[in-house]
Amino acid sequence: MNKKFYITTPIYYVNARPHIGHAYTTIACDTIARRQRMMGADTFFLTGTDEHGQKIERAAQAAGKTPQEFTDEVSAQFRALWNRMGITYDDYIRTTDERHIKRVQVLFQHLRDNGYIYKGTYTGQYCVFDELYVDVVGAGAPCPECGRPTETVKEENYFFKLSAFQDKLLQLYTGRPDFIRPDTRRNEVMSFVRSGLRDLSISRSTFSWGIPVPDDPKHVIYVWLDALANYITAIGYGSTHEGAQEAFRRYWPADLQMIGKEIVRFHCVYWPAFLMAAGLPVPKSIVAHGWLLFEESKMSKSRGNIVRAETILDVLGADALRYFLLREIVFGQDGSFSFDALVQRYNSDLANGLGNLASRTLTMITRYFRGEVPYPAAAVSQKAGDNAVAETARTVITDYGDLIDQYQFSRALEVAWSLVAAVDKYIVENEPWALGEKQDEESRSRLATILYTSAEALRIVTALAHPVIPDATSRIWAQLGLGDIRKFPLSDLKWGQLQLGAKLGKVEPVFPRADKSAIERMQNMEEQQRSTVVAPQAEQPAAPTPLVATPAGKPAVSAPDGKISIDDFAKVELRVGQVKTAEKVKGADKLLRLEVDLGTEVRQVVAGIAESYAPEVLIGRKVVIVANLAPRKLRGLESNGMIVAASPEGGKAILASFLEDVPIGTRLK
């Protein structure tokens, strides 16, 4: 039987819709899985969704759904995206699957039987967002991971004897330097473990959306133990079924578990400790990639800078996204995404690079050789340039394989595309189109050699790039008359395999050039999405603090019951102003008299913000003014406009302001 290869993505937490950060991890795994299959390995590629925990329970409640309805919906969105992108997963596990639930209970029982689980009492701070007890003191103390306020929890819990594994884990990291990659992550993990491991609370009784502890259903199993177990439950661990047990024996341990750097501790400390405690082998390798930044900041729901994969699929297709992410980001490090860079990379490497090479080569073969792969001249009459292309191709095959097997996608693609560049140069220097006009035997023979050489190089790049850009390469392969690329044994790839006289398929462009409007279209699609769709989210804020205008802290406009039209809103002229002077109003505790520069004029405004702001801190500050409000008198002073502030219930007014600098006089609309 062939060598097996078991690869996993992390299972994605269903508190957010999928975005290109999730797609990045999945694309990297899909690329590796496709390459392994082409190399002949019996490959098993697992992905899925993580669906339990208090965050999900609360998010479902906020969305007016049961947790099951909520998770069904979001899990289906992930799956639909992977299907649309042609991700070749072999199984899709959900932690709410019956098979998973039963097998996690088997694992818990197994750990308890082996003496690694005991009952104890826990008091401490718990971060709901991270599902983590944290080492801070005091009610509401901020979580060291995410900065959100923590909750004080006291509960009877089951504990896992993590402390018993400190030495064994250190032996693992030292004895198998490739267990955690890259080295930066390995070093972090080692220093964390060296600093001492405390036993881990692995059950919760404060909420119920989880897998019940066997024989003690008041408790649900800690979400991380539940989630990590998916990598073994999916392939049959804990099943009583003979076939499932056999699959587990065949595929475990995993060959590669791909994760993001933020979940390294769970995968590299807790996960191997759980496995050791259960008497199971640990995975062969855990590889952590960096974060995908959007124009320099981490893509996250709370920042509102998420980019959805769908937008890119609609405009440029899945191959464009796959190629960009793997080519642009140095794997393991943080990388940046922008629509500009995406389109630039698409045009330079795909449209003008591989796409252009395919179309010019295949078009000339169609035109000059009736669409049949021409016979090159005998070796003796070949020129140095022909051999140089063949030599480059041989080097590229070896180097590309080495690099991609070390997950250096960016370098690997750079190497493969050096062959595209070499052939482009070769074609330009040899001017086959000029030879195509001539009918003498020598010109025909020369032309045949040039087009054969170009087509053979094209075939090699196409085969190598297939796991990265499966769609376009399948089409180029078919245009080369080679049939189904997935059946090609990549391990046999070498120069000179192109079948002479083979009939080309129908020649069509694979990467149409993208113009500037593509960037705008994608940006508009994302903006529209952000402003119109309220995703089911765990971080949905509570009722927003209403924006009210002062003075005197009273809402000047009482909110109408019905909705207003855009025309109604347009009647309110909101402008950016800058405070020039500010002073207290005599005999009025709450009022300040301000002079505000609107660019075209300076207005006197009386505002009820004296309890929130000392006059001197306001000078120079930019504020938002309702500029077309009818003037009125307060304490004998004329107020010409209103300052916009948020007035929390029972709290002090907070001025509306901008994070970016905005010119004085700018209208808000």
Ligand SMILES: [Zn+2]
């Ligand atoms: Zn936190």
